[in-house]
Amino acid sequence: MSKNKKIRKSKWLVNTVLAIICLIWTIPTLGLLVSSFRPAADILSTGWWNILPHRDWQTSEQLQLPKETDLREPIKVNGATYTDDQLRAGVEVNGERLIWENRRARLLNVQDKHWTIISSFTTQNYETVLGGKSYSITMPDGTTKTEKGSGMSRSFWNTIAVTVPATVIPIFIASFAAYAFAWLRFPGRKTLFVIVIALLVVPLQVALIPILRDYTSLGLNGTYFGIWLAHTAFGLPLITYFMYTSISQLPKDLFESAFMDGATNFTIFSKLILPLSVPALASISIFQFLWVWNDYLVSLIFLGSQPEVQVLSMNIANMVGSRGNDWHLLTAAAFVSMLMPLAVFFALQKYFVRGMLGGSIKG
Amino acid sequence: MYAKNTKKALTAFILLIVLAMAITACGGKNNVNNGANTPTEKPDATADDGNTDTNGGDSALAQAMNGDFKGKKVTMFGPFTDADEVKFTESIKAFEEKTGIDIAYEGSKEFEATISVRVNGGNAPDIADFPQPGLLKGFVEAGKVVDVKSFLNDDYLKKQYNQSWLDMATMKGSSGDVMAGVWARSSVKSLVWYNKKAFADAGYTVPKTWAELMTLTDQIAKDGDPAWSIGIESGTATGWPATDWMEDIMLRTTTPENYDKWLTGELPFTDPIVKNAAEKMAEIWFNEDYVYGGRKSIATTSFGDAVKPLFDNPPKAWLHRQAGFITSFFPEGLTADDYDWFPLPAIDEQYGQPALISGDIYAMFNDRPEVRAVLEFFTTGESLKTWIQTGGVTAPMNDADASWYPNDQERRMAEFIKTADTIRFDGSDLMPGSVGAGTFWKGMTDWVSGTVDLDTALKEIQAGYKK
Structure with missing residues (x-):
């Protein structure tokens, strides 16, 4: 009994700690979400946490000091004297605060604390991000016309066109390779595998210019095929290694008996390996999908930002304008671009939980 | 049976993927062929053009206007995006039609990083827009840029541009000096912005000399407000507005020759001349009564937000030194009646009224007749007309008409460049990247935020030349 209680207690502790960590992790995202619904001017003046009820100073009355008050001397207010610095920062007297409203006009605010909540929200950021900004252009004949910029929808589909094949192709190839490395005996297997593992440490940046040269001579620049190939190549070492660890853990007996029954390698792969490694496939798909979806550098170099092929990450970066004057759109854009990875994660998440490996090999 | 079906399905799937790849690959190849064919055809055409050029004097632009290059494509790569991109596209629409x-x-926001990769990877755009001529210099030296x-x-060039612009475009190539590009849009930097209505209501007048400017600053402080609003935060480029201030003050406290020497590194940052300029700047920057938020807020205020206190009601600050582009950061709903600017006054009368400018230079990487035509088009004011009319750009070309500017403020900027006694380009854009876009930004930020003293900061900046 007491042992049970102990276990329950430690479980309770673990859960609490986990809950706290989760909370800390979600706070920045929550702040971003709140900010994405606030007007830009508000974001500049108050923090997002002010949407929670809090006590804030509110002006109850105003005091007009004589115009000729010298600010560099101690300033007399209602019999007490304060320095200018105090009045700038706000000075508290009996629960009331004195602070300049307008130093130039020598106008003082007398404030006291009230419970307040900020409730001005807008969907303008999302409307601009999704529908595109509008620019007013003066034409040569002097008339003004409004030009509508493109929203995120086009680059959203472009990103899907890049991401889905760039996730499927490497995983497809890597699973075959992993099976071969794990279960087939062929000369040079170990050497080849070491080479693949060694490729893990090569930073992709060093490959950019050589590959770009090849692409230029092959005409692959700015094509979807080129970027699929690039993502496939950059992703293969890790995915092969990941799939190898999962496939090599499968019990040997399983394949031996399958061989006895006359199964070919291909049958073993498609009938045994693939179903058994669905959890591994699902998790590496999530990794690769997220990597490609969030990628900026590879697309920047091999795909470019022509509107026909521009991906989301580039579209969002350009959205803030040449000098970053539209920074407030980033919050909304980030959430829009986050939708798809979230959907993929939740769709594939059940495969982790199900853990197909559990029953299949014990029997 | 079931196994067979799955096998079939799998084989079909593989075939499908292979097929899809083959199709896309073919598509790609077609592109290659197109791409490869055009350049091979081109050189002959170029040679012919060269002949007609010398014989008949028919320029590429005139040929283009005749429709000789119909259907050709010219690729361009540059740093401006979003609103500027739309204005640019609108400006060239008539030409394209x-x-x-x-x-x-x-x-691309990552133009500086990407252009090197593209050029070295053999994928150079036909025309690239360089906001920093210093960056272009490297490509010219490597012989990648068409003269x-x-x-x-x-x-023709002298007709279109003032000599100082042409001088700035001349760079050292692999074999002798080349004209590295053409100037397409410029921005005036030595401007002090103010809230026109509030300024008049308070009874202030526009200062003509540095002494008057300091008197005004002090007067505003006495009246109860900080005069200046300054912010130098700009992400990874934090510190650049401070370098602009330094350059502006350098131009006003020493000779233009010294300024030029300073850019090449001949006059080190540790020299008393540079230190003197920094101290002049500190007279305003480090006076807690003169700066909105005080010295500590300078390094943490975004350069775009720094102008906003001018237009609060009542204004929280009164003066803001920034280039002409800052109008795009003004609070929404402001009209040309609400704001105005005056040139940052001369400090030492003997150096006259200098103007600090910056600009974009369009350089050509691939020599094809239609690219020549497009570049020639960019030397005309016409190529900027819509942009000028919409606002936010000053034309460096002589044939841009003053009546195109949407308001008096922008028109006066164009005049200001023409009438200034000395015109110098933004120094940090001309210095080597390790200084101009490196230690200069960082050193100024460290000094302003109070992390290091002035001498250490100047040494730190100078160390960038050794990198």
Whole structure:
């Protein structure tokens, strides 16, 4: 009994700690979400946490000091004297605060604390991000016309066109390779595998210019095929290694008996390996999908930002304008671009939980 | 049976993927062929053009206007995106319609990093827009850039641009000096912005000399407000507005020759001349009564937000020194009646009224007749007309008409460049990247935020030349 209680207690502790960590992790995202619904001017003046009820100073009355008050001397207010610095920062007297409203006009605010909540929200950021900004252009004949910029929808589909094949192709190839490395005996297997593992440490940046040269001579620049190939190549070492660890853990007996029954390698792969490694496939798909979806550098170099092929990450970066004057759109854009990875994660998440490996090999 | 079906399905799937790849690959190949064919055809055409050029004097632009290059594509790569990109596209639309040339502009926030990769990877755009001539210099030295003078003659260029612009475009190439590009849009930097209505209501007048400016600053402080609003935060580029201030003050406290020496590194940052300029700047920057939020807020205020306190009601600050582009950061709903600017006054009368400017230079990487035509088009004011009318850009070309500017403020900027006694380009854009976009920004930020003293900061900046 007491042992049970102990276990329950430690479980309770673990859960609490986990809950706290989760909370800390979600706070920045929550702040971003709140900010994405606030007007830009508000974001500049108050923090997002002010949407929670809090006590804030509110002006109850105003005091007009004589115009000729010298600010560099101690300033007399209602019999007490304060320095200018105090009045700038706000000075508290009996629960009331004195602070300049307008130093130039020598106008003082007398404030006291009230419970307040900020409730001005807008969907303008999302409307601009999704529908595109509008620019007013003066034409040569002097008339003004409004030009509508493109929203995120086009680059959203472009990103899907890049991401889905760039996730499927490497995983497809890597699973075959992993099976071969794990279960087939062929000369040079170990050497080849070491080479693949060694490729893990090569930073992709060093490959950019050589590959770009090849692409230029092959005409692959700015094509979807080129970027699929690039993502496939950059992703293969890790995915092969990941799939190898999962496939090599499968019990040997399983394949031996399958061989006895006359199964070919291909049958073993498609009938045994693939179903058994669905959890591994699902998790590496999530990794690769997220990597490609969030990628900026590879697309920047091999795909470019022509509107026909521009991906989301580039579209969002350009959205803030040449000098970053539209920074407030980033919050909304980030959430829009986050939708798809979230959907993929939740769709594939059940495969982790199900853990197909559990029953299949014990029997 | 079941196994067979799955096998079939799998084989079909593989076939499908292979097929899809083959199709896309073919598509790619077609592109290659197109791409490869055009350049091979081109050199002959170029040679012919060269002949007609010398014989008949028919310029590439005139040929383009005749429709000779219909259906050709010219790729362009540059740093401006979003609103600027739309203004640019609108400005060239008429040209594209008339000539049938498609100018495919691609803007990237990572232009500086990407252009090197593209050029070295053999994927250079036909025309690239360099906001920092210092960056272009490297490509010119490597012989990657087409000399503009190879197809535009001196007389024409002199007609379109003032000599100082042409001098700034001349750079050292692999074999002798080349005209590295043409200036397409410029921005005046030595401007002090103020809230026109509030300024008049408070009874202030525009200062003509540095002494008057300091008197005004002090007067505003006495009246109860900090005069200046300053912010130098700009992400990874934090510190650049401070370098602009330094350059502006350098131009006003020493000779233009010293300024030029300073850019090449001949005059080190540790020299008393530079230190004197920094101290002049500190008179305003480090006076807690003169700066909105005090010295500590300078390094943490974004340069774009720094102008906003001027337009609060009542204004929280009164003066803001920034280039002409800052109008795009003004609070929404402001009209040209609400704001105005005056040039940052001369400090030492003997150096006259200098103007600090910056600009974008368009350089050409691939020599094809239609690219020549497009570049020649960019030497005309016409190529900027819509942009000028919409606002936010000053034309460096002589044939841009003053009546195109949307308001008096912008028109006066164009005049200011023409009448200034000395014109110098933004120094940090001309210094080597390790200084101009490196230690200069960082050193100024460290000094302003109070992390290091002035001497250490100047040494730190100078160390960038050794990198």
